[in-house]
Amino acid sequence: MSSNLAGRHVRTQASSIIATTIFFLVVALVLTGLTAHVVATMTRSANKIDDARATRAARAAISAFVNRLSATATDNAVWDDAYKAISSPDAVGWAYENWGKTTADYPLYDGAVVTGPDRSSIVSAYYKGKPFEPSAFFGEGFFQQINKAADAGQAPVVNFIRTETGIALIVSQAIQPFTAEGELPKLSVLSLYKDLTSEVLDTFSDEHELEGLRLAAVPESGLLNTPITDIGGGVIGHLVWPSKAPGTAVFHEVYPYVAAAVIILAMFLGGVLLVGAAEARRLRQLAQAAIFEANHDSLSGLLNRHGLLALLEESEGTDVAPPRLYLVDLDGFKAVNDAWGHAVGDDLIRIVSNALIACHPEVVAAARLGGDEFALVQIGTAARGEIEETILALFTEPFKIEGRTIEVGASIGVAACDGDVTPLELLRRADMALYRAKANGRGRAIEYDPELDRERQRVAEMEALLKSAISTGAIEAFFQPLVSAATGAITGLEALARWRTPTGNISPEIFIPLAERCGLIDALGVHMLKTSIGHAKNWPGLALSVNVSPVQLCNPEFAAEVISLLQELDFDPKRLTLEITEGVLMTNPEQARRSIDHLKQVGIKFALDDFGCGYASIGALRQFGFDRMKIDRSLVSALDQASNGADVLRATISLATALQIPVTAEGIENTRQAAILREAGCDQLQGYLIGKPMSALDISSKLQEHAA
Ligand code: C2E
Ligand code: CA
Ligand code: CA
Numbered sequence: 001m002s003s004n005l006a007g008r009h010v011r012t013q014a015s016s017i018i019a020t021t022i023f024f025l026v027v028a029l030v031l032t033g034l035t036a037h038v039v040a041t042m043t044r045s046a047n048k049i050d051d052a053r054a055t056r057a058a059r060a061a062i063s064a065f066v067n068r069l070s071a072t073a074t075d076n077a078v079w080d081d082a083y084k085a086i087s088s089p090d091a092v093g094w095a096y097e098n099w100g101k102t103t104a105d106y107p108l109y110d111g112a113v114v115t116g117p118d119r120s121s122i123v124s125a126y127y128k129g130k131p132f133e134p135s136a137f138f139g140e141g142f143f144q145q146i147n148k149a150a151d152a153g154q155a156p157v158v159n160f161i162r163t164e165t166g167i168a169l170i171v172s173q174a175i176q177p178f179t180a181e182g183e184l185p186k187l188s189v190l191s192l193y194k195d196l197t198s199e200v201l202d203t204f205s206d207e208h209e210l211e212g213l214r215l216a217a218v219p220e221s222g223l224l225n226t227p228i229t230d231i232g233g234g235v236i237g238h239l240v241w242p243s244k245a246p247g248t249a250v251f252h253e254v255y256p257y258v259a260a261a262v263i264i265l266a267m268f269l270g271g272v273l274l275v276g277a278a279e280a281r282r283l284r285q286l287a288q289a290a291i292f293e294a295n296h297d298s299l300s301g302l303l304n305r306h307g308l309l310a311l312l313e314e315s316e317g318t319d320v321a322p323p324r325l326y327l328v329d330l331d332g333f334k335a336v337n338d339a340w341g342h343a344v345g346d347d348l349i350r351i352v353s354n355a356l357i358a359c360h361p362e363v364v365a366a367a368r369l370g371g372d373e374f375a376l377v378q379i380g381t382a383a384r385g386e387i388e389e390t391i392l393a394l395f396t397e398p399f400k401i402e403g404r405t406i407e408v409g410a411s412i413g414v415a416a417c418d419g420d421v422t423p424l425e426l427l428r429r430a431d432m433a434l435y436r437a438k439a440n441g442r443g444r445a446i447e448y449d450p451e452l453d454r455e456r457q458r459v460a461e462m463e464a465l466l467k468s469a470i471s472t473g474a475i476e477a478f479f480q481p482l483v484s485a486a487t488g489a490i491t492g493l494e495a496l497a498r499w500r501t502p503t504g505n506i507s508p509e510i511f512i513p514l515a516e517r518c519g520l521i522d523a524l525g526v527h528m529l530k531t532s533i534g535h536a537k538n539w540p541g542l543a544l545s546v547n548v549s550p551v552q553l554c555n556p557e558f559a560a561e562v563i564s565l566l567q568e569l570d571f572d573p574k575r576l577t578l579e580i581t582e583g584v585l586m587t588n589p590e591q592a593r594r595s596i597d598h599l600k601q602v603g604i605k606f607a608l609d610d611f612g613c614g615y616a617s618i619g620a621l622r623q624f625g626f627d628r629m630k631i632d633r634s635l636v637s638a639l640d641q642a643s644n645g646a647d648v649l650r651a652t653i654s655l656a657t658a659l660q661i662p663v664t665a666e667g668i669e670n671t672r673q674a675a676i677l678r679e680a681g682c683d684q685l686q687g688y689l690i691g692k693p694m695s696a697l698d699i700s701s702k703l704q705e706h707a708a
Contacts, residue, residue: 014283021276028269032262039251039258046247051224057208058226058239065204066158069171069194072108073156077173077190086114086123086175086188095124099190104129109192110168114175115146117186134191137164141231145172146191148231152176152184159231160196167196167215167228167237196228201239213241299346300353303367308375311365312423315379322417323364324384326376327430328356328391331409331442333372340404347401348408355394360387375430388412388445395443411437412445432456463518465501466511470523475499477532478693481702482545482664482686485678490706492543494579494686495532496693497524516551525552529562533571535696539703545577545607550584554591559598566602573603579630581609585620596624607664611652618655629656631682633667639676650680657681 076082076099085094091114099112103126111127113134120143125134134142141161149157149172156173170193176184194200196215205213216238219225225238295307303311315323330352337345349372357366362380369375378387391412398407413434415426429448437446469475475497482492499506515521529546536544552558566573578599584592596606605627608620613632621629631649638645653663665677668687677685691702 011284011287014280014287017276017280017283021272021280024272024276025269028265032265039254043247043251046250047243047245050246051243054210054224054241054244055226057210058204058213058224058241061204061208061210062226062228062239064207065169065194065200066171069109069169069192070156070158073158073171073173073190073192076192077156077175078178079175080177082175082190083177091123091188096126099192100124100126100131101129103127108194110195111193113142113191113193115189115191117150117188119143119146119150119186119189123188138162138170142170142191144231145170146189149173149189149191150187152180152187160228160236161193161230162236163193163195165195168193169196204239205241210241211244213239216240297368300349300368302353302357302374303365305367305369308365308367308369308377309423309427311377312417312426316423321379321381323426324378324387324414324416325426325430326378326387326391326445327369327413327415327427327434328374328376329411329413329434329438330372331411331438333408336406336408340401340406344401344404344406348399348406351399351401352394352408356391359394360390362387373434375427384414384416384445384447388414392443392445409443411442413437413448414445415448459514462511462514463520466499466515466518466520466524469499469501470515470520470527473527473531474501475524475527476695477528477535478695479532479535479699480686480693481691481699482543482684483690485683485685488690490542490691490703491684492545492577493536493539493699494545494547494693495528496547497528498693512549516549521549521551522555522558525549526561526565529565530569533566533569533576535699536575537569537571538696538700542703543575543577545579547609548578548580550581550587550592553580553584553595554588556591556594559595562599562604563602574605577605577607577628579607579609582611582614582620585624586615593624600625612649618652618659618661621656621661622659626661628662628664628684630664630666630686631677633687636665636667636673636677636687637669639673640670646676646680649677653677653680653682 082094082098085091085098088094095112095114099114103110103112105128111125111132113125114123115121116123122134125132127137138161141159145157145159145161152174153176154174156171158169158171161168161170170191172189172191174187175190176187198214201213201215205211216223216225219227219238220240222242223240224243225240227235228237228239230236295303295310297304312323312325333345333348336348349368353366353368353374356374356376357363359376360378360382362378362382363376364379365377367375367377376387376391392410395408395410398405400406411434413430413432413436415421415429415433417426421429432452433446433448436452437444440446476499477495478498479493479495481490482494483489484491497508497512499508499511512521512524515524525548532544532546536542562578563573566576580592600606606625607628607630608624608626609630610632611621611629612635631653635645635649639649656663662684663682664684664686665673665682666686668674668677668685668689670689673687674685674689694702
């Protein structure tokens, strides 16, 4: 997973944490709300249920009160003795003895009234042992009550009634024999009444659990009540009492626990919120770090390739002037790493990075794309040349790192963003130009040109052609004679690759480097070895020289491949000389030595090709165990110019021969060169003077000529 993806991933995680926390909070709040609702509903229901019970109890208390007084009235009114007495002349005295006197101190009633059969005359009326005036005391309602109760055989008439002092319960019943015989005359009526006093209400309270019960003219807010009606249905008062509110009581009891639970929940939610927020913040920071990491190079702190492309993409849609891209590749950086180690190499990268980013005000961004490859983005009007010079100027002085003096150069590829060029295409173009700059020799700047693309296209086509030429055998081996300097006899042949195409011959100077670059050199090398050995078998006694590319020698399997090929073709290894140039000895000396040692063990000889045009020393000749050296053609042709070239050549050859390394001179075109070189100590000569490279057929006929 790239860091950028990681960044995105972490950001999604952060938002999912936020979402989870919010979800959690909402759930917790909903649960709290539901719980509060449940508690409130339970409290209210418990209160309501108890209020209903209390109201029923109040009614039950009233009806018990009514029943008791009714029963007392019936006991006294439906009574043979009373009936007789009330009809007798002593009615007043009897009534007083049995009822009026009793009212003084009797729990069942407070007053007793006897009315005559005319339903209006008062026979006897006593209240608490004293006579009283019922019509004044009770008012009109009393006579309505008497009228209703005057007939025999009916249940007592019971009603609440307003009195001078308050409210009383009054019961009236006709005074009649227990068993009536025949039609009775108009009857007297006994009325008993009981004041609804606070004592009475207290007994209601005690018997029916109605604490605080009292009488009120109108219902009072906050109190429960039940109305009291008189004979006409009019409300004459209310029983009122406070609700017990058991739900509220229970609520008050559990309230501390509920409150504690709510506080704990709130604290817990607060904690969750804090932790969630902290975690989300941490993840957001991680995401930012990951995004930064995804776009930057950790060593230099510059943008990386991804960051550069993102920046170019950003500037694409804006009005700012289109950017110009400079790819800068260090020349000789690998040597710094090899010589001083990676720590110094890293230091150099950092120093160069800092210098590049600050090199010109119009350089708005810098990136490190690879080991020693940088990119600069220029936005502005400064000319390309000005920026290039500024960049190259950074490398004119050597860098100083920990007391070491380090010299590196730079090659620059430039591409301008004209028209619809995508960032990727811009990078590709600059890369193309850089490649060309390096190929043309280091330390220069090249701007992209569509011709570079066309050339690359041609190279790609050539590569394809070369590949098929190798596999179809279109590449042949030509042979150039090597002759003894002393006798002029042919002692060996050098195989040279030839590619003939319908449109003309292509020089090995072109297709060998091409094969090296595109990875075809191994196949080409094997092909050349095979074909040249195939022909050489027809020329017994002659040595065969085959050119080997440094790239081949660096392949760890090369030696084993050559040996098995020789075995396969049954060719004497002692007849074979491999010619190599010095380059490989510099770039990969270890692998070169391993391959050379391995091949020398089986008897193959090595010649150092092109000696004198590079840096190879006589010391290197001995060190790698070369069997022969070949003086480069350029030194030989230089003999024709008037200079001291001949002296240098003589000194070199005598040094080699002193070390017992035989020397071949190649490229001899005239007899004067041949004479000088023979005299200087070359034991083998090669060149157009002796023989041009020719086909195997031509070599065969030339050899026959000589033999003849
Ligand atoms: P080289 O190994 O130095 O080969 C000698 C080159 O000098 C050959 O060029 C040859 O034709 C040319 N030459 C020989 N005598 C004279 C002369 O008197 N005057 C002049 N002007 N030139 C002379 P050629 O064949 O074009 O090969 C060029 C180079 O290509 C070779 O240089 C060799 O490095 C490379 N090469 C050729 N064939 C192969 C091959 O099969 N494998 C590899 N790896 N390299 C090859
Ligand atoms: Ca050669
Ligand atoms: Ca040569």
